[in-house]
Amino acid sequence: MTLKELDFQSLRQQIVGIDTPIQTPFGERLMLYADYTASGRSLHFIENYLLELQKLYANSHTEDDLSGRFTTQLLHQAEAIIKRAVNAGPDGRIIACGSGATGAIDRVQQLLGVKLPAASRSLLEELLIGFLGNEQYRALHQHIEAHRPVVFVGPYEHHSNEISWRESLATVVEVRMDVDGSIDLTHLEQLLAAQAYRGRLRIGSFSAASNVTGMRSPVADIARLL
Incomplete structure (x- = not known):
């Protein structure tokens, strides 16, 4: 079977567990899976290929x-194949993470130097307060707050591309949605020019599309602004 031969019904029949019965308060029913925005189901032709x-x-x-x-x-x-898909070119590099989008975002944060686990943050604060004292630590904290990196995210990000940034050293700024439900490019342009973020490392981290609604982001326009 080739991908060109697959119509919707043929693809549906390839889902592992498509005819699995489950017990419900109303008796035995076929399972209805409705959580594809979180995790898709396995497909027989892919699993068979992996077995080969x-x-x-x-x-x-x-x-x-x-x-x-x-x-x-x-x-x-x-x-x-991946390089061709993302236009990486012959000089592009691929870093394998092994745990989906969450792992990729985590690796990017490590490379940018903004990754700081909660336990490490607490230990560092405790050590600094012990060495500097409360008053000098507060002054240091204010300096860090005013100069730490800022990351701009969209209005419909996957949790892995928002919560993890909020737990990092970066300040998270959400770009609002426009009247069409997409990313407001005018608002993004205003934020990039804002005095409050000048002189700081500015990072753009936007999903190419919403994993809930399917709304696609204007990736090329966002890249030009950044």
Whole structure:
């Protein structure tokens, strides 16, 4: 089966568990899954393909044996496909995170130097207060608040692209929604020019689309403003 052969009904029949019965207060019913905005269901043709790959799967980046060469070639092919999809070019780099969008955002925050777990923050505050005293620590805290990085997010972000920023060293500023339900580009432009954020590291972190409504963001326009 090829993707071109898949219509909606054919794709539906490929869902793992599509005909699974469950017990309800009204007797046995077929399960109705309605949480695709959180996690999609597995598909038979994808799982079958993965099982085929498992036959020769091994650790990548070793070419001492057939299985190692096979997996390394698959990895390089996958990287090339991803680069083409995002227009990364030959000099682009891919960093594998392994835990979806949440892992990717977490890695970006680490690379930008704004990642600070709650326990680390509490320990650091305790050490600084013990060394500086309350009055000098308050002055230091005010200085940090006025100069810490600022991240601009959209009005319909996935939790992984908002809550994690609020727990970081960055100040989170939400760009409002326009009358059409999209990101207000005029508001974003005003925020980028605001005196309060000048001289600070400014980060834009916007979803390409809402995972709830499907509203697509004007990615190219946002990139030009940033």
